[in-house]
Amino acid sequence: MPQTLFKDESKLDINYIPAKLPHREPQRRLLSEFFGFILRCPERMSQRVILTGDVGTGKTALAQHFGAEITGEANKKGLKFRYVHVNCREFRGALQPILHRAITTFRPNFPARGYGAEEVLAMLMQVLDEEEATMILTLDEFDSLIEKEGSDAVYKLTRLQEMRQGKPQRLSFIFIMRDLKPTEVLDDSARSTLQRSVIRLERYGKIQLVDILSDRVKLAFELGAVPEDVVDLVAELAFSETGNARFGIELLWRAGKYADANDAGMIHPECVRQAMSSIVPSMRRSEIESLGLHERLFLLAVARYFKENEEVYASLSELEKAYAVICEEYEEQPNSHTQLWSYSQYLSKLGVLKTEVASAETRGRTTRVSLPSIPAEELERQLCGSLGYERRRR
Ligand SMILES: Nc1ncnc2c1ncn2[C@@H]1O[C@H](COP(=O)(O)OP(=O)(O)OP(=O)(O)O)[C@@H](O)[C@H]1O
Numbered sequence: 001m002p003q004t005l006f007k008d009e010s011k012l013d014i015n016y017i018p019a020k021l022p023h024r025e026p027q028r029r030l031l032s033e034f035f036g037f038i039l040r041c042p043e044r045m046s047q048r049v050i051l052t053g054d055v056g057t058g059k060t061a062l063a064q065h066f067g068a069e070i071t072g073e074a075n076k077k078g079l080k081f082r083y084v085h086v087n088c089r090e091f092r093g094a095l096q097p098i099l100h101r102a103i104t105t106f107r108p109n110f111p112a113r114g115y116g117a118e119e120v121l122a123m124l125m126q127v128l129d130e131e132e133a134t135m136i137l138t139l140d141e142f143d144s145l146i147e148k149e150g151s152d153a154v155y156k157l158t159r160l161q162e163m164r165q166g167k168p169q170r171l172s173f174i175f176i177m178r179d180l181k182p183t184e185v186l187d188d189s190a191r192s193t194l195q196r197s198v199i200r201l202e203r204y205g206k207i208q209l210v211d212i213l214s215d216r217v218k219l220a221f222e223l224g225a226v227p228e229d230v231v232d233l234v235a236e237l238a239f240s241e242t243g244n245a246r247f248g249i250e251l252l253w254r255a256g257k258y259a260d261a262n263d264a265g266m267i268h269p270e271c272v273r274q275a276m277s278s279i280v281p282s283m284r285r286s287e288i289e290s291l292g293l294h295e296r297l298f299l300l301a302v303a304r305y306f307k308e309n310e311e312v313y314a315s316l317s318e319l320e321k322a323y324a325v326i327c328e329e330y331e332e333q334p335n336s337h338t339q340l341w342s343y344s345q346y347l348s349k350l351g352v353l354k355t356e357v358a359s360a361e362t363r364g365r366t367t368r369v370s371l372p373s374i375p376a377e378e379l380e381r382q383l384c385g386s387l388g389y390e391r392r393r394r
């Protein structure tokens with residue numbers, strides 16, 4: 001068996017719902033508040049909540065986490081309750097098969113065809129009455145349903161209980177969508193009933209992503225396989241990628257795969273860069289050709305440094321030393337520290353490097369540089385090609 005850093009890869013699977021969701025506690029509590037009646041006085045009321053937030057902000061995870069939790073509590077109280085989570089996009093937004101999925105939780109053999117959406121909805125209500133049960137139906141990626149079915153369907157869903165005046169209330173909804181724009185096409189009454197309770201999930205910040213990723217690292221990797229610095233780097237990249245936790249988790253998984261393939265023994269920063277470049281295209285040749293000679297020499301120094309040192313960050317003075325060596329190699333007079341500083345600023349504007357000011361305890365403020373996404377080896381190869389050509393030309 002080849003060596004692997006993974007202890008349990010499934011913990012990085014996109015469908016895995018972690019036991020805890022760091023930094024989503026306030027939103028989880030809000031959901032509990034909104035749906036608390038299901039445990040206290042089911043049948044007396046129903047609820048509709050919108051969960052909204054950008055890609056990878058934990059909407060699906062939060063809803064499913066909450067669904068499992070409230071189901072557990074309802075069971076403890078002996079209440080007949082079901083949480084049903086349907087991804088509308090899976091059914092291309094068509095209401096009938098979505099409702100069919102909901103009804104099969106009680107009637108597994110309910111025919112998939114032969115009834116229209118409205119009929120299935122009526123039968124779902126009837127089944128809930130027969131079973132004396134309540135249900136939260138979560139319609140994930142709800143925008144695809146709006147797009148496909150329009151106002152009419154949304155109106156039917158949101159006004160369902162009003163049509164059943166005096167009868168027990170049994171069906172509540174969680175609607176999930178990245179933003180509320182899709183609801184603008186709805187007519188006023190459908191929109192206003194829909195938008196009464198909105199829970200917003202803000203993008204994760206870097207520190208929050210570090211917490212989320214650290215939890216996964218513990219579950220998925222062997223002890224010591226992923227250094228803290230590397231978690232930091234992955235969080236930084238996920239943060240730049242709109243605060244998308246899914247991106248970070250996938251990046252971790254890929255970096256682990258690269259580390260295993262190289263028998264690296266742990267995830268080095270270079271594995272993360274390799275993983276990153278397999279997701280996003282790396283620096284294009286034309287970008288390199290557009291750089292000045294000393295910008296390229298400096299960048300080559302950066303590439304060499306990170307190839308030879310398993311570190312995420314380098315100080316500018318460390319890079320200056322590496323640059324001096326490169327200049328000697330290419331028989332060039334090295335430029336000043338200030339020049340290098342402005343090169344690093346320019347290269348970070350291009351997105352090749354990342355620079356930040358760190359306050360070192362003893363030496364005041366220093367600039368530290370990282371190479372977040374381009375594998376150092378690949379960058380070195382490209383630069384050597386470009387610089388070699390130049391040399392031959394002279
Ligand atoms: N607070 C968190 N703690 C732990 N894991 C999280 C957290 N937030 C998100 N995740 C994980 O990040 C990934 C993406 O989350 P999720 O699928 O819920 O995002 P989403 O908001 O539904 O995105 P999309 O809009 O693309 O559907 C999942 O693997 C999820 O488990």
Ligand SMILES: [Mg+2]
Pocket residue numbers: 059060061140
């Ligand atoms: Mg989702």
